[in-house]
Amino acid sequence: MSDFPFLSVLTVAPLVGAVVVALLPRSRPTLAKQVALGWSLLVLALSVVMWVTFQVGGDRFQFRESYPWIPNWGVNFTFAADGIALVMLMLIAVLVPLVILASWHDAESSKRSVPVYFALLLVLECTMIGVFAAADVFLFYVFFEVMLVPMYFLIGSYGGHQRQYAAVKFFLYSLVGGLFMLAAVIGLWVVGGKTFDWVALSQVDITTGAERWLFLGFFVAFAIKAPFFPFHTWLPDAGGAAPAGAAALLVGVLDKVGTFGILRYCLPLFPDAAQWFAPWALGLAVIGIIYAALLAVGQNDLKRLVSYTSIAHFGFIGVGIFAFTTQAGTGAVLYMVNHGLATGLLFLVVGMLIARRGSALVSDFGGAGKLVPVLAGVLFFAGLASLALPGTAPFVSEFLVLIGTFTVNKPVAVIATLGIILAAAYVLWMVQRTTQGTLNPALTEIDAMKRDLNLREKVVVAPLIALILVLGFYPKPVTDVINPAIQATMEDVGRTDPAPSVDTVQEAIR
Template sequence: MSNFPFLSVLTVAPLVGALVVAVLPRRRPDLAKQVALGWSLLVLVLSVVMWVSFKTGGDRLQFRESYTWIPQWDARFTFAADGIALVMLMLIAVLVPLVILASWHDAESSKRSVPVYFALLLILESTMIGVFAAADVFLFYVFFEVMLVPMYFLIGSYGGHQRQYAAVKFFLYSLVGGLFMLAAVIGLWVVGGKTFDWQALTQVDISTGTGRWLFLGFFLAFAIKAPFFPFHTWLPDAGGAAPAGAAALLVGVLDKVGTFGILRYCLPLFPEASKWFAPWALALGVIGIIYAALLAVGQNDLKRLVSYTSIAHFGFIGVGIFAFTTQAGTGAVLYMLNHGLATGLLFLVVGMLVARRGSALISDFGGAGKLVPLLAGVLFFAGLASLALPGTAPFVSEFLVLIGTFTVNKPVAVISTLGIILAAAYVLWMVQRTTQGTLNPALTEIEPMRRDLSLREKFVVAPLIALIVLLGFYPKPVTDVINPAVRATMEDVGRTDPAPEVGSVQEAHR
């Protein structure tokens, strides 16, 4: 089974599904939804099979396929996945069916074509899979840019208030980053002996100055995508305006392309530059953790609040990556997965609340837990997962990042810890103002607010809750996959973990 071309099939399959859904008649929106859901479940099944056939002790890049594309530039359709990519592919495969299920009625309120909405979701899935599966820099760039187009239309056509502004801002920010990366991609191609093959490029010696410029080109694109402070301003707008399902994919998966790109491209290709820029990147991460958390505390819009929490979490991921220890790196990658699950859940639940209330403003809620106890409970759980409560999956990753960073850089680790306290503040305060306390009388007059979770919505949240709890107690299946890839990446950078300082401990005992 390991010879099966998993990655190319996974990339193409959702695209075919999208074409099928798009040509379904507009008059029968339910058919389009069912086909889209079925198709995404097929992709999930295939991904699970791929996960099972991944050999944890095997090569760094597995499932490699390579086909000729543009021989003149030596650009090829090369797909391959390491442990990090595999985890992200799995996250996509899990999230997309849930998002489709959660968005069942989202498109209807927008007066626009319902099948097109689901076709766009599937196109987005295809490009997201492609971007994580590519092992050719040119191919990666192509997916990186094309990914913008379906998301642009999802936000712009089906989004809420200020959707045009948000869509344009999202597109322009990402395009600016992408064009910087294009210059760097061309530069890499020229100095790398005119090849785009990732494995060949890791062997190339790049001079210090050139390497730093190229690193900067890639890093800018990824920092905008992730987003890191100070390139983050597009995310609250996009996250606030996007329909909840698309927003869940936006922060859950799309933004991970940034951190994934740093791990896959910046670090192995430009190790010297990575070390040189690491203090700056760490600083951006720390600032992001504190600054975004503070802004999140002050938000009155649920979706914007969740967006800001994501920026804070991306700060943690950035710190974990640039600490250059295996622990922190594994923590960062695990964080990418857990954040996708937790924030994905949070966004979907918030979306359910917003859809019922018809407003995303926290001040429009109050005591909603008395009307929809189950929904409020899930919101509370998602909030706790998001603030990394022990027992939920994000705790494991946040803890790994912090201890991994502490061994090499104590100030950064200590300041980052403040982020946990702020996380408690913004999550608990948000939960308190929306679902606890006295009941806002306006809510009782809104008919949908009296309906608790439907069966469909239970199906959406149940798998995510289960995964968050499961990975919170037993993350080993995932860390086993991640660890070798992270260790290899750290070796590319030329950093090994510091040896435990036995002496100092003994001295302390005396």
């Protein structure tokens, strides 16, 4: 079974599904939704089979496939997945069906074609899977850029207030980053001897100056995508304007391409430059944690608030990556998964609230828990997961990042810990102002606000809640997959974990 071309099939399948859905007549929206949902469930089933087939402790890259594409430039369709890519692919496969189910009625509020909305979601899934599965730098770049197009139309055509502005800002920011990366990709191709194969490129010796410039080219693209402070300003706009389902995919998966890219490309291909730039990257990450958390506290728009919390979380991931320890690195990748689940859930729940109220402003709610207790409960749970309460999955990853960082860089770890306190502030205050306290009389006049979660919505949130709890108590299946990949990455960078000694322990206690 391990010979089965999982990755290419997984990449192409959603695209075929998208074509099928797009060709369905506009007059039959329900059929389009069902086909899209079925198709994404097929992809999920295939991903599960792939997960089971993956040999933990086997080769670093598995499921490798390679077909020639543009031989003149040494470009191949090369797919391969390491543990990091595998968990991200799994995250995509889990999130997309839930997002499709959660967006069941989202497209109807706009005047646009419903089948096209679901076709775009499937196209987005194709490009997301492709970007994580690619093991050819050119192929990665192609997916990295093409990914913008379906997202652009999802935000621009189906989004809410200020969608045009948000869509254009999203596209331009990402395109600018992408073009920096294009220059670096061409440069890498030239110094690497006209090949795009990741394995071959990771063996190439590059002069210090060139290495730093190439690192920078890639890093800027990924820092915009992730986004890190100060490249983050597009995310609150895009996240605020996108329909809730698309926003969940945007911050849950799309932005992980940035951190994934740093782990897969910046660190192993340019190890010396990565170490040289690490203090700067850590600085940006820490600023991001604090700054975005402070801004999140002050937000009055629910979706923008969630977007800002994501920027703070990406700061944690950045810290974990650039601490260069196995623990922190594993924590960072685990964080990418858990954040996808927790923030995905938060976005979807917030989307359900907004759909009922018809407004995204915190001040338009108040005491909503009295009308929709189950929904409020789920929102509370998602918030707790987002602030990394022990027992929920994000706690494990945040803790790993912090202890992994503490062993090598105490100041950063200490400052980052402040982010946890701020997280408690923005989550709890948001929950309090929306669902607790005295009932806002305006809410009782809206019929929709009196309907609690229906069966479809329960089906959407239940798997996410279950996953967050399971991974919170027993993350081993995921960490086992991530750990070898992170160890290999850290070896590429040439860093080994500091040996635990009595001194460090004593120092730590002091």
